Amino acid sequence: MNKTEKRLQGLVEEYKGSGREYTTVENPRALKIHVKRDLSEHRNVVEKEPRRIREDPLAFLFNMGLYYQGTGWRGYKDYIGTKILYPGYSEKMRSMVLGSKKVQSIIDQLADRQTELLANQKNWNKDDKRIEKQRKAMRKELQVVAKAIVQKCVATVDSSRTLRFFAFIVNNILVRLYHQGVHIRESEWVELKRVAIMAQEKKQSLVFVPSHKSHIDYMVVSYLMFRLGIQIPHIIAGDNLDLPLIGKILKSSGAVYIRREWGNDIMYKTILEEYVATILAEGLNFECFVEGTRSRLGKLLQPKLGIVKIILDAYVDGRFEDCHIVPISLGYDKIIETSSYATELLGAPKEKESLWGILTNSSLLQLKWGRVDVRVGKPYSLKNWVDEQLQMRGPMDLSDHNQKSVLLKSLGYRVLADINAIAVVMPSALVGTVILTLRGRGVGRSELIRRVDWLKNVIEAKGGQVSEFNDMSTGEIVDKTVVIHKDLIGERKGKDIVEPTFYPIAAFELSYYRNQVIHLFVEEAIVCAALYTVVKKGGGKPLQRMQYNDLLDEISFLSSLLKLDMIYKPGGVESNTKRTMQWLADNNVIEIDKDGWVGLSDMERQCGRENYDFLCFMIWPFIESYWLAAISLFTLAPSVAGQEPIWVDSKLFANRTQSLGKTLYYQGDLSYLEAVNKETLSNAFTRYEEQHILLKRRHTTPKTWSEVAVSPAYTPERQNGILIPRGHLWELVERIGKFRREGKNRRDNATVSTRVLRMADILGEDNAKERADAKKIVASDNKAKI
Structure with missing residues (x-):
């Protein structure tokens, strides 16, 4: 038995002493171990x-x-x-890399290219002896550069x-x-x-x-x-x-x-x-x-x-x-x-x-x-x-x-x-998710424990893994998690409080832990958000349902919109939707009748939509980000109809979008501060660029930078010089807005559009002014050169 076989056999012996199930075969190289x-x-x-x-x-x-x-x-x-x-290991690796044919070939190519450029500049003929001398010198310099790169990279x-x-x-x-x-x-x-x-x-x-x-x-x-x-x-x-x-x-x-x-x-x-x-x-x-x-x-x-x-x-x-x-x-x-x-x-x-x-x-x-x-x-x-x-x-x-x-x-x-x-869902993710997916200012300890238990069971039923509680009860796990995250989760208790009540101190930071669960529910959350387009209108049960094909259209739009932020299960939208809706129906969140109508189940209505709301709360912050990104494109509108697009530095545009988002949040038009996060906004801008809504051009001088403009087809419309809620861009804003969580002005779209567009126009004036100033500087530089 050689060393490899002995090591493999050692793994079998390790399990023999553990009392766990294992199987062996005559050839230990094909060893398979099964564990309870x-x-x-x-x-x-x-x-x-x-x-x-x-x-x-x-x-x-x-x-x-x-x-x-x-x-x-x-x-x-x-x-x-x-x-x-062992001594000399890293030197051996450096030597292998530096001496490789590929590296030496690129050094030769660069030496030839730079020598040729110099020869052309100095008008040397091809037989000039200085060319070969220069090539050798250049190659020697490049060897030093390559050695420095290798020295920096290679682990020691x-x-x-x-x-x-x-x-x-x-x-x-x-x-x-x-x-x-x-x-x-x-x-x-x-x-x-x-x-x-x-x-x-x-x-x-x-x-x-x-x-x-x-x-x-x-x-x-x-x-x-x-x-x-x-x-x-x-x-x-x-x-x-x-x-x-x-x-x-x-x-x-x-x-x-x-x-x-x-x-x-x-x-x-x-x-x-x-x-x-x-x-x-x-x-x-x-x-x-x-x-x-x-x-x-x-x-x-x-x-x-x-x-x-x-x-x-x-x-x-x-x-x-x-x-x-x-x-x-x-x-x-x-x-x-x-x-x-x-x-x-x-x-x-x-x-x-x-x-x-x-x-x-x-x-x-x-x-x-x-x-x-x-x-x-x-x-x-x-x-x-x-x-x-x-x-x-x-x-x-x-x-x-x-x-x-x-x-x-x-x-x-x-x-x-x-x-x-x-991935293992940690107690912090369970507790943080529950606290951030319940309506209201806080949650009582008993309710928090109940929902953590529910979430744990649902995750395991979906095939996910939850961190071992060992012999601790859910209540003990909740209490320990709150202590660990006392800077994020507050607790109200005292003689005038009937039971301990927990609330988010820093919802933005706590959302980090909630997002660790989102991959398990992303398809379900998108279906629920799509259905929300009718649920949010209120009214009786017949008014809060959709035909399956209409719902599928909304799901397809939302899935495509968020594809840079979400990782979906393999399969197309239609097959994933059928599987997802079956899960929602099996868990009594929705019901689908024989005529193809989809709506909330009676059981879900009776329990106060708690499971449906949970799923919506998972996806709403991301929808808000994409809505904000679409609104921010109004800041790129030319001040006069028919003018050429206004190009703005990408970083400046992103910063102003965040300023707009924070203002909307503090005024109540955004429900989530985390919707202002620059990572999701960046993905949203990239998505709009892919859809040819946003234009982007990159520059390499004096250093690498880029600028953006809104596509002519989506250029916002003006009336008497004032931005108006009309055109393809506003249609996009309204389409995304259908999925958003209802806010303080949910019944008054005209008021929202007037106020939001007014703020966008204020930022747009700054963009236009800076663009004009930049043109003056370029013109002045060109004049000086002449």
Whole structure:
């Protein structure tokens, strides 16, 4: 029996002693392990780790000594995967990348191109000896540039001692900040180990694709790989994390620093592609965040496919035989950055990266923020996935950019769907969701407990996963969550209060946790919002129903509008709608009669529409954002009919849209402050650009910037110089407005349109004035040049 078979057999022995179900076959390489779904399946990997030196100095110092000496698993000597952590490892990787044919070829091309430009400028003939001398000098300079890029990018995982120091630091941060521990499902990690052992034998990589919610994500994933004996991954990280001291430690623990934007820097792009391809060709584990950046909204973001494209291109080019995609979902009771996320989304300048602040902030580490839940999806072969796609889609020319883009986009959304499928709903998400989806100023403790129980049961019935309560009651979970989020959830109690009543202190921040649930209900929420177009009108039951085909039209419009913000289940709108409506009918939210009329069920009416309202509350803030984005286009209206479009700097336009939104919120015309968040507004503008409602043009001088204008077909109309609610743009505003939550002026559209358009016109005057000033400056500059 070779080493691989012994390791696989060891996994069987591990389960023999656990009392759980397992199956074996004669060939342990084909081992499949089946585990009962019970509490013993979950484990807190830091349960026995001492937290603070003052609590138990001897235990803390003893633990420190174990890390320093590398005792047991802390030694990290027999990890699964291709060997790293030896002197000269990073130098070897740098040499392989810098000396590769691809990198040297691009250096030659750039040297030839720049030499040719210089020769043309100086009128050298092609036989001039200075040309070759210049080419050699240019090539030497480019080699220095390439070496600097490689030096910056390549991770320096040469020292096991440095890695143990990193693990010790991360361990102490996690056990102090998340006092209830880091929880895993053992069966998932046993399966991951099995795949890792097989991958190691074939010299294949594991490609980890976690959700991205916090800076802590980097540390949690690497710490768990260290703790459970799997080769730590090389992690794609923004170069903004390359901070003094901590940047060097992270780089020694696998961080691969890259620029946020590459632009037209072909040298940088080539080196990064070659480095990633080399990592995968060497069978080294790799990690990247498909979302590209941390989600400031709580839900998964649309995929950013830059790194995924590099992986797929390397596979198609035959740089590696196969790799294994490993989706990971990270769930936190409380996210460290939610406060800064909220201020950023409301327009404040982005705060400087806070990872160093986290590591050094002693007051922050005194807090007790619950637990972390990590779930690992079933790893799958990239080769098998590509083969399945080609079989399903028919022959594809993967050398064709457009055809490969289809495959690339499909892979990005497959990864996001996998992450959503294994995502754990934390108690914070349950409590936050309930508080934000009930009408009124607050909710009593008993009602909150009842609705949390209901939500938990519904999520599990839909196949979602809820964090383990262990032996705690729902009431205890609610109380603990309120304590953890005392800055977001207020409690009113006292002699003059019949029962404790909870209310949102900071609804905007709390919405981060509600959005962690939205992927489970997005189709149902859209159906309910579409039905709301008649429900909001009031009247008897016959007046609050729609024909199925009419409802489907509204659903199709809303689904298409929100497609950049929502991740839908596979399938078309019609098939998804049928499945969704059946679920709503089975759960007595709606009823569908034999003539095709759809309306609220009698049971839902009797319970005060609580489940229907819950689903509407999930989607309304996003609808509000798209309505606000459409309203803001009125600020781009020319002051006189027939004038050319007014072009406005994109950033300035976005800032003014947020100002308009905040004004409308404080005056009661917007129901949700979170509708003003710049991330959803940005998606809305992108969607309108795709629909040719908004025009955008980009400039590269003096630096990269862009400006926007409203399309001529959607240019707002004026009467006597005043904006009027008429035309294609107003039709769009009214169409979206049908789905909005009823506000203070819901019965008086004329009043709303007059007031809103007046404010839009005020901002429009500023846009027109600044455009005129910009033209004067350009004209003056041109005159001076003449």
